[in-house]
Amino acid sequence: MTVALLGGAVFAPPLGAQEPVTTRTPATPLIAHDPYFSIWxxxxxxxxxxxxxxxxxxxxxxxxxxxxxxxLRFMGRGGAGDAMRQTSRALTPTRTTYDYEGGGVRLT
Known part of the structure; x- marks a missing residue:
């Protein structure tokens, strides 16, 4: 008797680039380690x-x-420094990326 085993990846469609979420989400993940340690x-x-x-x-x-x-402050409320202007947010299933401007610099 001959048994052939093929991995599931053989039948999986190729993965493309992750498209950012374009709708307004109720919260954005910043750190998501596990349900007990996550910051949004x-x-x-x-x-x-x-x-x-x-x-x-x-x-x-x-x-x-x-x-x-x-x-210059890019995260958090209050404290020292002027708030940088947030120019964009890109949210994918595995990553959140923000862009900021202020003080003559851009920060990603």
Whole structure:
């Protein structure tokens, strides 16, 4: 008796590039390690509100960039520095990418 076993990948269609989500999502994943440790942005921009756990509990995370001695904030609410302007957000099943401008620089 002869048995041939073929992997499932043989029959799977080729995977293309992941297309970004274009609709407004209720929250955007920033860190998604497991259900107990994940941080999300519930706002349209990352400087509008504090970051949160998916349950809605605040889990504040702040990001700053210093340009020519001036602090610029690209994530988090309040604190030192002016908020950078968020110019875009790309959300795919495995990645979230933001673009910002401020202080004469662009940040991705």
């Amino acid at each position: 942005s519930f706002a349209d921009t990352t400087t509008e509100q504090p970051t949160r756990h998916w349950t809605g509990t605040d889990q504040p995370m702040t990001g700053w960039l210093r340009v020519d001695g001036k602090a």
